[in-house]
Amino acid sequence: MIKGxxxxxxxxxxxxxxTWGTWTRAMLEAETAHDPALFDPLAEALGYDTDQNRFLPDSLVIAATAGETADRIRSVLPQLDRQALLARMNDAAAQVPQVETVPLIAYFTNLRQAGLRLGIATNDAEAPARIHLERAGVNAMFDFVAGYDSGYGGKPAPGQLLAFCDQTGLRPDECLMVGDSTHDLHAGRAAGMGTVGVLTGPAPAEELSAIADAVLQHIGEIPDWLRSQTPPMI
Incomplete structure (x- = not known):
């Protein structure tokens, strides 16, 4: 039975x-002062397709922490101060309009009514993550929210997930980890949780299926998938 x-x-x-495709182009242009001699190598280093304004499936950015992304940017632009760069990234990221994969208020309301405990484990920083959740109207629905800077480490290590268990009192085998990257799924496996991959990020199904118990189109399919298991998991 899944309880969290x-x-x-x-x-x-x-x-x-x-959410991030077009915003990233503007950020890269600003950091390189619109210099193509710097912009093109920076886009390549981040795995960013400048023709489509989207990230390639193998981009570091998909699963990286903000700190790791800053370090990759500084590999091309070493003159940038790391802390100042991180501050700019976090401040700007907090303002980006988020495109919901499903209507989140109704979705998480239904999960809460089913008695599930809910958490967020992101490799984003905690402050902008909470702003995104608050703006979507769902921050109060989560029992636990952790970013890479919350004191539990980042994925693919399981620290955030185990802290969720500590806070909720649930066992790992009573929980699912849901994500769009192999970092998410490796973290779930390392924590001893079930794993579900979703296809609303750049990673293809074949990459996720090697690690996930199931690969679904989006999070909206999770309740039906849980009910379809033998025995039902909710």
Whole structure:
């Protein structure tokens, strides 16, 4: 029986490329002062397709922490101060309009009414993550929210997921980890949780299916999938 679900944020609750694709181009142009000699290498380093304004499936950014992304940016632009860059990234990211993969208020209301405990484990920083959840009207529905900077580490390590269990009193085998990247699924496996991959991020189904118990189109399919198991898991 599943009693708790912990979700990734970007690419899971919010469509990854629809949310971050165009915004990222503007960010890269600003950091390179619109210099093509810097913009093109930076886009390549981040796995960003400048023709389509979207991230490639193997982009570091899909599963990286903000700190890891900043370090990759500084591999091309070493003159940038790391802390100042991170501050700009977090401040700007907090303002990006998020494109929901399903209507989130109704979705999480239904999960709460089913008695499930809910959490967020993101490799984003906690502050902008909470702003995104608050703006979507769902922040108060979560028992636990952790970013890479919340003191539990980042994925693919299981620290955030185990902290969710500590806070809710649930065992890992009573929980699911849901995400759009292999980092999410490896974290779930390492924590001893069930794993569900979703296709609302750049990673293809074949990449996720090697690690996930199930690969679904989006989080909206999870309740029916749980009920379809033998025995039903909710």
């Amino acid at each position: 679900i912990i979700f990734d944020k970007d690419g899971t609750l919010f469509d990854f490329n629809a």
